[in-house]
Amino acid sequence: MDAIILQILNGLDKGSAYALIALGLTLIFGTLGVVNFAHGALFMIGAFCAVTFSRLLQLSHEIVDETRTDFLGNPLKVDVPYLQDWFGPETGAAIIDWAVPLSILFAIPVMLLVGFVMERGLIKHFYKRPHADQILVTFGLAIVLGEIIKANYGANPIPTPAPAAFSGSLDFGVWLGFDENAIIYPYWRLIYFLFSAVIIAGVFAFLQFTTFGMVVRAGMADRETVGLLGIDIDKRFTIMFGLAAAVAGLAGAMYTPILSPNYNMGMDFLVLSFVVVVVGGMGSLPGAVLAGFLLGILQSFASMNEVKSLLPGIDQIIIYLVAIAILLTRPRGLMGRRGVMEE
Amino acid sequence: MSKSNFTRRGVLRTGAIAGAGLALPTYLRADAHAGFTNAPTGSTVTIGFNVPQTGAYAEEGLDELRAQELAVEHLNGIGDGGMLNTFSSKVLDGTGILGKQVNFVTGDTQTKSDVARAAAQSMIQKDGVIMVNGGSSSGVAIAVQGLCQEAGIIFMAGLTHSNDTTGKDRKANGFRHFFNGYMSGAALGPILEKEYGSDRNAYHLTADYTWGWTQQESMQQSTEAIGWNTAQNVLTPVGAGDFSSYIAPVLNSGADTLVLNHYGADMVNSLTQATQFGLKDKQVNGKDFKIIVPLFSELMAAGAGTNIEGVFGSMNWNWQLQDEGTQAFVRSFGEKYGRPPSGSAHTCYVQTLLYADAVTRAGSFNPCAVAEALEDFEFDGLGNGPTFYRGADHQCFKDVLVMKGVASASGSASMVGYDTVEIVEVTPRAQVEYPSDHPMFGGPEASLGECNPGA
Numbered sequence: 001m002d003a004i005i006l007q008i009l010n011g012l013d014k015g016s017a018y019a020l021i022a023l024g025l026t027l028i029f030g031t032l033g034v035v036n037f038a039h040g041a042l043f044m045i046g047a048f049c050a051v052t053f054s055r056l057l058q059l060s061h062e063i064v065d066e067t068r069t070d071f072l073g074n075p076l077k078v079d080v081p082y083l084q085d086w087f088g089p090e091t092g093a094a095i096i097d098w099a100v101p102l103s104i105l106f107a108i109p110v111m112l113l114v115g116f117v118m119e120r121g122l123i124k125h126f127y128k129r130p131h132a133d134q135i136l137v138t139f140g141l142a143i144v145l146g147e148i149i150k151a152n153y154g155a156n157p158i159p160t161p162a163p164a165a166f167s168g169s170l171d172f173g174v175w176l177g178f179d180e181n182a183i184i185y186p187y188w189r190l191i192y193f194l195f196s197a198v199i200i201a202g203v204f205a206f207l208q209f210t211t212f213g214m215v216v217r218a219g220m221a222d223r224e225t226v227g228l229l230g231i232d233i234d235k236r237f238t239i240m241f242g243l244a245a246a247v248a249g250l251a252g253a254m255y256t257p258i259l260s261p262n263y264n265m266g267m268d269f270l271v272l273s274f275v276v277v278v279v280g281g282m283g284s285l286p287g288a289v290l291a292g293f294l295l296g297i298l299q300s301f302a303s304m305n306e307v308k309s310l311l312p313g314i315d316q317i318i319i320y321l322v323a324i325a326i327l328l329t330r331p332r333g334l335m336g337r338r339g340v341m342e343e
Numbered sequence: 344m345s346k347s348n349f350t351r352r353g354v355l356r357t358g359a360i361a362g363a364g365l366a367l368p369t370y371l372r373a374d375a376h377a378g379f380t381n382a383p384t385g386s387t388v389t390i391g392f393n394v395p396q397t398g399a400y401a402e403e404g405l406d407e408l409r410a411q412e413l414a415v416e417h418l419n420g421i422g423d424g425g426m427l428n429t430f431s432s433k434v435l436d437g438t439g440i441l442g443k444q445v446n447f448v449t450g451d452t453q454t455k456s457d458v459a460r461a462a463a464q465s466m467i468q469k470d471g472v473i474m475v476n477g478g479s480s481s482g483v484a485i486a487v488q489g490l491c492q493e494a495g496i497i498f499m500a501g502l503t504h505s506n507d508t509t510g511k512d513r514k515a516n517g518f519r520h521f522f523n524g525y526m527s528g529a530a531l532g533p534i535l536e537k538e539y540g541s542d543r544n545a546y547h548l549t550a551d552y553t554w555g556w557t558q559q560e561s562m563q564q565s566t567e568a569i570g571w572n573t574a575q576n577v578l579t580p581v582g583a584g585d586f587s588s589y590i591a592p593v594l595n596s597g598a599d600t601l602v603l604n605h606y607g608a609d610m611v612n613s614l615t616q617a618t619q620f621g622l623k624d625k626q627v628n629g630k631d632f633k634i635i636v637p638l639f640s641e642l643m644a645a646g647a648g649t650n651i652e653g654v655f656g657s658m659n660w661n662w663q664l665q666d667e668g669t670q671a672f673v674r675s676f677g678e679k680y681g682r683p684p685s686g687s688a689h690t691c692y693v694q695t696l697l698y699a700d701a702v703t704r705a706g707s708f709n710p711c712a713v714a715e716a717l718e719d720f721e722f723d724g725l726g727n728g729p730t731f732y733r734g735a736d737h738q739c740f741k742d743v744l745v746m747k748g749v750a751s752a753s754g755s756a757s758m759v760g761y762d763t764v765e766i767v768e769v770t771p772r773a774q775v776e777y778p779s780d781h782p783m784f785g786g787p788e789a790s791l792g793e794c795n796p797g798a
């Protein structure tokens with residue numbers, strides 16, 4: 001039983017990342033009708049926002065320690081962060097320690113800007129082109145963005161730890177009446193799940209309860225009529241692209257303590273997220289979230305030794321098998337709408 | 344009107360035959376062709392460095408490339424000479440190889456076997472390289488080694504740690520200086536017994552490809568030899584990213600030790616995530632839970648950050664060694680690039696020097712003559728102590744380093760990975776030796792085949 005609960009937690013955690021990326025993908029597809037293969041790259045750029053912010057906090061000056069030598073026998077140069085000069089060693093170190101959660105403040109404006117530039121600079125020119133063209137250009141953009149990150153940050157994964165206060169794990173089993181150490185789960189993964197739930201709820205509330213969101217939903221349903229009412233729907237859709245980029249970016253920034261960022265991490269999530277969108281139903285926001293969590297949990301269960309011993313390799317194909325089964329029985333996905341990508 | 348017996352066609356035919364006959368002695372002369380692929384003809388010779396310049400192992404590949412460039416400089420008499428000054432063989436004098444200046448071309452393997460083969464093929468056919476060196480993956484090394492065998496080119500492998508490279512997939516034209524999975528297991532076993540005792544229950548997570556399989560097999564054999572039990576071996580897909588689904592079952596498996604047979608980004612992620620799951624703080628059956636990573640590299644240690652502290656592993660070579668050869672290489676490399684060389688950089692540098700030395704001793708670039716010079720060659724002064732290039736399987740035998748992750752001594756960000764691992768023990772060569780027909784290396788059926796000189 002404890003193993004099953006652990007895999008459910010794992011699945012919810014994986015599903016959180018899938019759901020956040022798929023939510024952004026669906027927002028873009030639902031508003032602009034664009035199949036954005038660069039969305040994984042936005043997740044990756046968000047992760048590198050956390051890396052960049054962490055490095056900004058660690059900007060240092062060198063002092064020479066005459067008592068020690070470097071590997072060539074020269075006096076050792078030691079990096080001292082400016083923050084430690086300004087706020088004292090303890091406070092400075094504490095601020096640096098909290099780099100990942102604080103990077104959200106940095107990632108939101110950066111990702112909104114990246115989203116606007118991407119939409120206005122490139123993607124708007126492909127609105128009326130076939131989906132195949134959109135896929136090609138956004139996939140190419142994803143490769144370019146990955147190479148830019150690699151040129152600046154290198155190809156190696158970059159350690160970006162969670163704050164020390166959240167680096168341990170919670171004895172979750174005790175809360176549920178199990179023995180001690182039966183279900184241990186890392187604090188940061190629980191925080192990531194809660195963070196995703198807040199972001200998802202926030203996006204839904206924004207679309208449901210604000211005038212802006214109402215107009216966007218109306219535009220998603222009937223763009224032409226909303227335009228005829230004198231509303232500049234294109235401008236709102238551009239803002240939605242920025243919002244989708246910010247959601248992907250935040251998902252990436254907060255994921256860095258779980259997966260050390262590297263330039264290719266967006267590609268790893270992209271394919272899975274597209275499967276999530278298709279399973280959920282193209283254009284359906286609740287479908288994307290539901291499918292994200294569902295596939296995350298299924299993938300975790302498929303990785304259990306008991307399952308793998310019965311069906312070797314099932315962990316690597318389960319998502320695609322489920323996608324095939326769902327598309328055969330429900331061609332529009334779990335919550336897909338009639339008419340989306342059916343013209 | 345006179346009638347001639349000469350016809351235009353006849354003159355051309357006779358001329359062609361006579362020309363071919365006159366040219367034959369030149370063709371057969373060693374300098375012009377010598378009956379092997381890409382025999383150098385001018386005042387230069389070109390060698391090929393085939394390393395990952397893009398992809399997941401690009402950082403490692405670029406460090407290999409730095410070392411290879413440094414080796415070429417030293418061979419051509421530029422710089423301080425590095426390990427040429429400490430190498431026990433003294434035939435290299437900084438005037439190139441056999442008096443020919445050394446040029447090099449590079450290829451990008453992308454750590455993909457098909458791409459690596461295409462890059463090597465291009466270097467051989469288009470650039471006329473006489474030797475291929477480099478690589479950061481066993482899958483790639485085995486693929487390129489096979490290609491070089493077919494093409495009649497010497498392959499001096501870079502970072503390849505699978506037993507198969509000089510085991511069941513050994514080739515007459517391929518040579519490996521780097522150590523292998525068996526040697527890691529043999530070196531780590533006694534240290535693990537000393538540190539953690541002989542009553543342990545080990546759970547293996549293993550990368551699902553040739554290196555992972557042979558590494559796991561070697562570790563299982565060496566840990567079972569000291570009395571440990573193997574609880575389970577779970578194969579994980581390469582590039583899985585999130586290993587939580589594989590780590591979670593370890594918690595309740597009854598295992599008290601996790602062996603991560605992972606490398607590169609997989610190792611960084613699995614070690615980081617295992618630490619986050621609290622495995623390093625866990626107690627099982629009254630024993631502290633331990634994590635082991637059999638193969639270390641500096642660049643992986645940098646990616647793992649503080650998570651590597653307290654973890655045991657092994658290396659082929661490390662810049663912190665105090666022998667003359669190591670110090671000469673670290674000085675050359677450090678002054679040129681501002682940081683210590685990695686283990687993969689070292690093996691590529693050494694392989695380049697060993698090739699040049701073998702050509703010089705053989706007095707020929709003919710790959711079969713070079714192979715003969717390398718086989719059963721004993722040398723010293725290249726950082727690993729007395730070393731033996733065994734002729735039977737083309738595997739180098741030398742001391743192996745047992746390493747442990749520690750907190751950074753310098754506190755310098757640029758040294759993370761370099762000073763976050765320390766040498767625990769230099770395991771003597773005799774302890775990691777094995778017969779060339781060992782079952783883990785293809786058994787009695789494994790064969791180098793015939794040396795192929797190519798053309």
